[in-house]
Amino acid sequence: MPTTLRDVADAAGVSMATVSRALAGSTVVAAGTRERVRRLAEQLDYQPNRAARQLVTGRGQAIGLVVPDLQNAFHASVATGVQRRVRDAGLNAMIADTDEDPGRELEVLGQLAMVCEGAVLASSRTTDAELAEVAGRTRVVLVNRVLDGVPAVVGDNADGITQALRHLAALGHSRIGYAGGPATSWSDARRREGLQAAVGAGIVGPDTVVDLGSFRPGSAGGIAAADQALARGVSAVLAFNDQLALGILGRLADRGIAVPQRMSVVGFDDVPVARLLAPPLTTVAVPALEMGAAAVDLLLGAEPITRILPVELQVRRSTAEPPAG
Structure with missing residues (x-):
């Protein structure tokens, strides 16, 4: 089986994002780490050319994002956060809108599992059992949902x-x-x-x-x-x-x-x-943007942790004292 980005990351003891940045020559990664990752990639015969790798394996260096409704501005902001972090890691993002349909959600996840390194699943409408089954087949990070053993990012x-x-x-x-x-x-x-x-x-x-x-x-x-x-x-x-x-x-x-x-x-x-x-x-x-970015960090990392981000009430002019009587 051809070597994947995760194989190189596991061998180097770093995240997938670090491997991607190192192979792209990013100075964000220390020079020693860049050289170690490059040597390991060569030893493992890793193919960094995305088009060539996709032809051989059917999998591109992409991250999937599944949302129930992209017209919802919250999900659009999560998507923006995902795209920015994915781009920083030298990868691509594939986005799917399921129109609040749990069946469509499972179908899309199955399709993305064949062509992506993993998927960020926002505000999932499927059951815990269905999510656990999907997470057993492909790497998934949840946004606005928590399931034991699956990495997740939620607001408080x-x-x-x-x-x-x-x-x-x-x-x-x-x-x-x-x-x-x-x-x-x-x-x-x-x-x-x-x-x-x-x-x-x-x-x-x-x-x-x-x-x-x-x-x-x-x-x-x-x-x-x-x-x-x-x-x-x-x-x-x-x-x-x-x-x-x-x-x-x-x-x-x-x-x-x-x-x-x-x-x-x-x-x-x-x-x-x-x-x-x-x-x-x-x-x-x-913090929807931060949630999207944090989800990608978890996807490219290793620990199945749950991150709870703080929220804050913004008081504007749609609230006031109740009318008398």
């Missing part, structure tokens, strides 16, 4: 929820609706756990949080979520993500509900458009 969902609830409670909101994401979303489940933990810690009262249901992020989901918020009599809505929050804001405007005078709205992710809205959206900032 529970802390983000806590920050948002503290902010709304401090403004005086005693009835806060949570507009959840897809029922298959791992991060939505973690955020719901964060809601329960906040109640248990006394940050908000046991009757403060109102579950509005599960919604697909976007305009249609936002319409349904906003209508539920008005029907349930909440004074603030905490949305699963900014994409859903944008849909909620649009529906509230259509129904003549002023934000934040009559309803406060909080998002999650802090996508670029959030600060350009009228009013600008209060939201929990998640």
